[in-house]
Amino acid sequence: MKSPLARRRLGKTALNAAGVLVFLVAVFPVYWMVSTGFKANDQIFTTDFIPFPTHFTFEHVTRVLTDGVAGHSIWLYMRNSAIVALGTVLIGAVFALLSATAVARFRFKGRTPFLALLLVAQMIPAEALLIPLFLGVKRLGLYDQLLGLIVTQVALTLPFGIWMLRTFVAAVPKSLEEAAWIDGASRFTTFWKVLFPLVAPGLVATSIFSFITAWNELIMALYLINDPTKYTMPVALQYFFGQKGTDWGAIMASSTMMTIPVVIFFLLVQRRMVSGLVAGAVKG
Amino acid sequence: MTNTSTLAPRGGGRASTPGRRRSHRPPRASGLPAWSIPYVLLIPGLLVIGALLLWPLIQMVIISFQKVGLVQISGKKPATWVGLENFTKVFENDIFWSSLRNTVVFAAIAVPLTLILGTAVGVLLHRLGKKMSLFVIIGIMFAWAVPPVAQGMIWRSLFDAEAGIVNWALNLLPDGLSNALFGRANWSGVPWLNDAWSIYMALTVCVVWAGFPFIAVSVLAGLKGIPAELYEAAKVDGSGAWRTFRKITFPLLKPVFAVLTVLSIIWDFKVFAQLYVLAGTTNREAYNLSMYAVTEAFKAPPKMGSGAAIAVVLTVILLIVTAAYIRQMFKQEEL
Numbered sequence: 253m254k255s256p257l258a259r260r261r262l263g264k265t266a267l268n269a270a271g272v273l274v275f276l277v278a279v280f281p282v283y284w285m286v287s288t289g290f291k292a293n294d295q296i297f298t299t300d301f302i303p304f305p306t307h308f309t310f311e312h313v314t315r316v317l318t319d320g321v322a323g324h325s326i327w328l329y330m331r332n333s334a335i336v337a338l339g340t341v342l343i344g345a346v347f348a349l350l351s352a353t354a355v356a357r358f359r360f361k362g363r364t365p366f367l368a369l370l371l372v373a374q375m376i377p378a379e380a381l382l383i384p385l386f387l388g389v390k391r392l393g394l395y396d397q398l399l400g401l402i403v404t405q406v407a408l409t410l411p412f413g414i415w416m417l418r419t420f421v422a423a424v425p426k427s428l429e430e431a432a433w434i435d436g437a438s439r440f441t442t443f444w445k446v447l448f449p450l451v452a453p454g455l456v457a458t459s460i461f462s463f464i465t466a467w468n469e470l471i472m473a474l475y476l477i478n479d480p481t482k483y484t485m486p487v488a489l490q491y492f493f494g495q496k497g498t499d500w501g502a503i504m505a506s507s508t509m510m511t512i513p514v515v516i517f518f519l520l521v522q523r524r525m526v527s528g529l530v531a532g533a534v535k536g
Numbered sequence: 537m538t539n540t541s542t543l544a545p546r547g548g549g550r551a552s553t554p555g556r557r558r559s560h561r562p563p564r565a566s567g568l569p570a571w572s573i574p575y576v577l578l579i580p581g582l583l584v585i586g587a588l589l590l591w592p593l594i595q596m597v598i599i600s601f602q603k604v605g606l607v608q609i610s611g612k613k614p615a616t617w618v619g620l621e622n623f624t625k626v627f628e629n630d631i632f633w634s635s636l637r638n639t640v641v642f643a644a645i646a647v648p649l650t651l652i653l654g655t656a657v658g659v660l661l662h663r664l665g666k667k668m669s670l671f672v673i674i675g676i677m678f679a680w681a682v683p684p685v686a687q688g689m690i691w692r693s694l695f696d697a698e699a700g701i702v703n704w705a706l707n708l709l710p711d712g713l714s715n716a717l718f719g720r721a722n723w724s725g726v727p728w729l730n731d732a733w734s735i736y737m738a739l740t741v742c743v744v745w746a747g748f749p750f751i752a753v754s755v756l757a758g759l760k761g762i763p764a765e766l767y768e769a770a771k772v773d774g775s776g777a778w779r780t781f782r783k784i785t786f787p788l789l790k791p792v793f794a795v796l797t798v799l800s801i802i803w804d805f806k807v808f809a810q811l812y813v814l815a816g817t818t819n820r821e822a823y824n825l826s827m828y829a830v831t832e833a834f835k836a837p838p839k840m841g842s843g844a845a846i847a848v849v850l851t852v853i854l855l856i857v858t859a860a861y862i863r864q865m866f867k868q869e870e871l
Contacts, residue, residue, distance in 0.1 A: 372858060
């Protein structure tokens, strides 16, 4: 054990063991959520530790899909969440692309203050906006409407969307656009035929980020929607904490269903999200 | 569709462009001087940010000096100015001070824990083999991807008094040890989510668990940018792991850490969804400023003015932190 080779091998084993430990710590709660959704109630409501569902059941999954909460199946809430998230993405992507092109392609007076504004906007707590937005949405007749929720989500996701997208626009070599200009293409043609296809992957990454944010959002959905048929998933989930006790099987089955799209999207763009969030600090 | 229609007027330049251009200068969009183009592009984004972020922010400050109750919300009566009354009433309330304390103490504990754990895992990922590193990254990605509401649900079930794993695990401890450490041997039915302190302990576990992966992956990205020669040189000089971290890794990754610290502070100061799920809104002792602002504004009868006053306090705290953040971002230049 004294030889450097043996010591290095021991070090390697220790590192790998630490890696496995980190993996387990991270994954266990997620695994617990998924597996509880498939456990029969006698295995959920026990003081024993039951590592995996030996009484495997689809009971909770089918229950939330058919009966669901408050008389509506989980599909309705998933659909509402999807409408809000997709609406946010579609509106937000257009606005983000235009602004991102402006700050990444042009040097103009007011550019620096605008970038500072984006950073400040990311910090503003949703709680602070909720009260005036609630009053405004009510005045506009958008209270209890998914559209009202979409509008607020666009506001919450746009600053980061622009911030993230601008690095993608900046990464497209200017010479490509110049070549198109020399060939007589207009600014619009250049934008549409040259810049847009190259920025498309960045637009996808930014859109996925906005989608996840809007899909997960709780506060606005909680206070801008009153009609149970318009609940989004995060709001609907609360109603499994009934007076008769907590329906853990249903909660975990629905939480899993809510998490699946996020995990898929996350795996697609996690790298871009990291570089977007710490852009300017991490070089390269 | 909106995209096309917004741009169409400028796109008209295509038809009027006669043949090849000689100059390298971009073509002038029809009717628009070149200097105005970035401003035209910015208009939609600025309108959204102005109307939905800045205007509400100003409104919030105005509302914090007004009385906005049920009659004012319904529009039957105009909001009345009450000066500093909302603020003085809020400051006289014990719940405000416990919320402020909860917010600050929670951030003061959760932020360093997340950063230290995340950095340690980031360094570990950097030293692991390629396959092992990918395996761990995918694992921690799951923890990071879980929506905040689902995070709260998971930890609420793990800390459940009757069926929670936490109580089961504590019951595994030898009775003597458990008694010596915590003064109790039987943990069955211990309700973690009743008292403010134990709610915040559960919240800390939840937030650190969900937050460390982002730090780890960011630190890993930073580490990959540091030339390997620096570490080899350090090794030749016989520098230990801790010394290497202090003398090479930390100074080079300082800007990364600065940004990560500020982002974590911002996130942890306004944590809402997880706390909402873990504690609910009835336990006033467990409020943080976010929760207090919202419940005060929307309780029955609603007190939007006091809610706004609390939100102003939270925003001012976050603004101070963000000032440091923005300075850091602009120091990097090349925005």
